[in-house]
Amino acid sequence: MHKREIQDLLDLIRPKSLLQSISYILDWDQETYMPKEGISIRAEQQALISELIHNEATSPKLQSILSKYMHLSNGTLKKEFSQEENAILREVYRDYLQESRLPTEFVKHFKKVTTEALHVWKEAKQKRNFSLFAPHLEEIVRLTREKAKFLGYQDHPYDALLDLYEPNITTKILDTLFADLKERLITLVKKRSNDPKVPSDFLSAEISYEGQIAFSHKIMKDMGISPDTCRLDLTEHPFCLAFGPQDVRITTKYHPNSMIDTVSAVIHEAGHALYQLQLPKEEFGNPLGEPASHGIHESQSRLWEVYIGQSAPFWQHYAKELELAFPKVFKKIDWKAFYLAINQVKPSLIRIFADEVTYSLHIILRYELEKGLLEGSIEVKDLPRLWKEKMEDYLGVFPSHDAEGVLQDIHWSMGYFGYFPSYSLGSMYAASLWNRLQECFPDMEKRIACGDFLFIRDWLKDHVHSKGRLYHPLELIEKATGKPFSADDYLCYLETKYPIH
């Protein structure tokens, strides 16, 4: 229980969290079970909830109570509370600024433009024709530059956007991180891209829906996730949404002929789910009960999906489980075969299908383009050409049409500039946490090979999940790992797992 004066603030901001969680319920239902024709009223319901959230987030009452404790001009505290309570004030103020700096009319217009752009993007992608989408993207870029001005920044307009998804991460930090990463990854990819193909036919065996889902539930249970607090459903694109500290929904897509894709998505989303489930329940509705950033969230999903789920000991355990569950399909396929089949390095065109070595190069490419668009050094019309050039430079492949190039991602059509770096940061944070886990648990591989993951879940709770937004991402990783964050752990992990022969 917090001090009475802080509690007053928490009571005031609680409806916003409840409305946000209601909005997630509407999203989830829309993607899972809503009959097709339900969409028109659903859109209205969502718009109403958004408006109510915006009203709560910018209410004069909130401004008035915040101004009791801090100078609204610069965010300095008028009075110090406990470390936790200081963090609550700092983060509530942060949210308040982000919401209130954008004029309501601007937000509405931005929403209108992106809603239409999303529609056009889909068509353009289908027709493989960037020029259809280009005028809409130009308008979105123009508005996004305006948005950066509204939000404010010190050095670079892109910083204002990064800060929305990854507090305190700046263009300057990313430039340094990505420079080293880019060089060493390109080298690694070049050396490994002619690896001989390993046998993987067994991964395309047809496995029933019931079989795949039962196996997915088994892994969720092994990860320490209870059906009393988390459920799994099917959607076109897998996701994780938390409706509250004890009600988290994850989804996967059923791939009849690629069980590994169904299950990988489950492990990824279950990693997100564990983060939500292990946030401090009693802090629901305030920043201490919320995830630290998109990048930290992604670190949790990637840690489980890739670092654990694509590791040798994981398959030492689950190859046997698979053989037990599907004796005809996986008879005598040992863990090495699984491990090699799912860890092949192969430069490819589509980000979401990229292996872990090439993945960050897809992100760096997008980062460079977004930064250029924001500072005005790149124009929308040049994107397809630049995309091809960079793909060839970084990965040695290039798209034969826009749908497998510049049009592949949904993000720009929705106005999500500044989001992509979180994906790479997530993988890098995960590497540092993984490294630290190895130091803390020298027998980790043995335990994973026995299907024992609960010590990892618990460690993540203690060092990451339970902190909520107490620290900003880099600070949180530094506290959890005992050293300043850098790309070293990530590169070291990759260069060890994928040695250059």
Added chain:
Amino acid sequence: MHKREIQDLLDLIRPKSLLQSISYILDWDQETYMPKEGISIRAEQQALISELIHNEATSPKLQSILSKYMHLSNGTLKKEFSQEENAILREVYRDYLQESRLPTEFVKHFKKVTTEALHVWKEAKQKRNFSLFAPHLEEIVRLTREKAKFLGYQDHPYDALLDLYEPNITTKILDTLFADLKERLITLVKKRSNDPKVPSDFLSAEISYEGQIAFSHKIMKDMGISPDTCRLDLTEHPFCLAFGPQDVRITTKYHPNSMIDTVSAVIHEAGHALYQLQLPKEEFGNPLGEPASHGIHESQSRLWEVYIGQSAPFWQHYAKELELAFPKVFKKIDWKAFYLAINQVKPSLIRIFADEVTYSLHIILRYELEKGLLEGSIEVKDLPRLWKEKMEDYLGVFPSHDAEGVLQDIHWSMGYFGYFPSYSLGSMYAASLWNRLQECFPDMEKRIACGDFLFIRDWLKDHVHSKGRLYHPLELIEKATGKPFSADDYLCYLETKYPIH
């Protein structure tokens, strides 16, 4: 499109409908898919939405716009619009009064008392001990009498409650309707209650979940319900909720050894669903796009479930379909066997399992008790005794303990006094509509025997669904059937279907 001034009013009341539909989504999710532990935050989400609805329903803006068109003291119009627009004003005013006459503090207290009472009722029912529940029920009765005073009434406090569920239905009307009904039903039940038992073992055959659900979907399709606008899920208690004019959810319970129960519930709820789906879509969010009353809603579900779904021609069609779908289970069981097995008259203790002849007597019993409690002629402590006496008088059976007597229904614990009569009215309205359908379509039985129901669906749309709340229940039935409503059609239907030998 309505006149500009009416449109202003409709824009103002639309958020209330959207919030109501959001509340239904939360309800639906809670009953279908929510993980167990989600309940605590779900309760808070629901409380917040209720508060927002109440604020919308009683807003000063609404009062101000209404007062432009009508005298708020008595509801008379200052200016006449079209018939439809007059109805909108009349019904918006009606809703406004119902919401604003109850003080917010009273509503909160009532909610608190009933939330606790619901909890105690469950325990009392489980322990078969009315005395545990009695003090809570006493408080609810006391508050309900207060509620009647707040709402206002002319002749009898119970009228104020009836009016919440069934506009313009009064104790006086029910006394007349039920007096005749009671006498003739008691006679009918007495004469039929020694009917020999007919073979019905085949109804308890075990049928798979997939088989029962596929068959349920087949019937929904035959009724003209598309999966693009309506879906079926499983819950402990079947229900129907509309999230919008093109997104309706129905549920059933899976009975492995009683497919007829699974399917009957589907037909019942699909009857409700058709009503919602055939309301005028363009009027969503105003009274013309809303159902006329609980009783009219129930008439639609009962019409499909009982009048159609338990008729001889229906089984002439579906007995064959069942044999095709489950050849081993229903081999050579002809329609007559089905018809007889599902239409046995047998006085029993539990309302929700009652056959169509005895059903209304269960309701009349409750009506008499509720009326007595409201006017003060009956005390809570006397309920168990009165319940037993009346059960013996009306049905010739009596409960051996409270759980199969006075504690069986959830309604009183939730404060739903005045609701029960809607169930009987629904059955009676349905009889009158059924009678009218027979006049309009002399070949109706033949068409039903061919699995043709769409003409019924369309007739119901034209004469009931498309009217929304344009007319009050009795007026609506009179317009649809061409004569004033009475219990005659209902009694005549029952006495014909169940002749006294």
